[in-house]
Amino acid sequence: xxxxxxxxxxxxxxxGEKVFLECVQDMDHENMFWYxxxxxxxLRLIYFSYDVxxxxxxDIPEGYSVSREKKERFSLILESASTNQTSMYLCAxxxxxxxxxxxxFGDGTRLSIL
Amino acid sequence: xxxxxxPEKLLSVFKGxxxxxxxxxxxxxxxxxxxYVQYSRQRLQLLLRHISRESIKGFTADLNKGExxxxxxxxxxxxxxxxxxYCALMAGGTSYGKLTFGQGTILTVHx
Numbered sequence: 001x002x003x004x005x006x007x008x009x010x011x012x013x014x015x016g017e018k019v020f021l022e023c024v025q026d027m028d029h030e031n032m033f034w035y036x037x038x039x040x041x042x043l044r045l046i047y048f049s050y051d052v053x054x055x056x057x058x059d060i061p062e063g064y065s066v067s068r069e070k071k072e073r074f075s076l077i078l079e080s081a082s083t084n085q086t087s088m089y090l091c092a093x094x095x096x097x098x099x100x101x102x103x104x105f106g107d108g109t110r111l112s113i114l
Numbered sequence: 115x116x117x118x119x120x121p122e123k124l125l126s127v128f129k130g131x132x133x134x135x136x137x138x139x140x141x142x143x144x145x146x147x148x149x150y151v152q153y154s155r156q157r158l159q160l161l162l163r164h165i166s167r168e169s170i171k172g173f174t175a176d177l178n179k180g181e182x183x184x185x186x187x188x189x190x191x192x193x194x195x196x197x198x199x200y201c202a203l204m205a206g207g208t209s210y211g212k213l214t215f216g217q218g219t220i221l222t223v224h225x
Binding site: 031033035040041042043044045048050058090092094095096100101102103104105106107108 | 146158163165202211215216217
């Protein structure tokens with residue numbers, strides 16, 4: 001069974017801090033994704049990565065960056081946290097190759113910026 | 115660009131009643147459609163995908179390319195079906211497996 005692990009379930013930070021959200025998957029998946037989940041807006045893609053050191057912007061990348069130094073780990077960075085980044089953040093991974101493979105999700109990190 | 119619309123934010127039914135969660139999409143190519151479900155305090159998980167054409171937990175969904183819809187249906191709702199449901203679309207080509215999600219529908223099944 002695929003396991004996607006997010007380092008924190010709940011996180012509270014202050015405005016202006018640099019925040020790191022970590023995600024690890026154990027199934028050797030090539031693709032990894034970061035979403036934020038907000039009521040009434042669904043899931044919106046922030047960034048994704050299809051290989052080590054490769055990254056692509058999603059629909060709402062402003063204020064965020066990512067890092068993928070190893071295949072199993074994908075980090076989301078809030079460069080200078082702001083209150084409008086208070087949200088639930090979900091990490092996901094999927095296989096690449098032929099066929100369109102479903103994504104597998106972590107438990108999420110509920111981030112509050114004060 | 116693709117878009118997924120779930121017109122109902124909230125849907126309430128009584129146990130044993132039929133339920134239909136609506137999903138409409140816009141995409142010029144041949145899409146792959148998914149339904150994901152998130153039960154209370156659990157992670158988002160795949161419920162079903164149109165290419166599998168299978169029934170999961172009594173739910174089915176048929177891709178209607180003419181109406182660009184992928185509605186989720188169950189003939190007899192159960193209380194344990196109460197959850198948040200998301201419809202999602204995966205484009206073809208080099209999409210790297212990206213999903214475009216709808217806004218989600220909260221289903222409540224009353225006893």
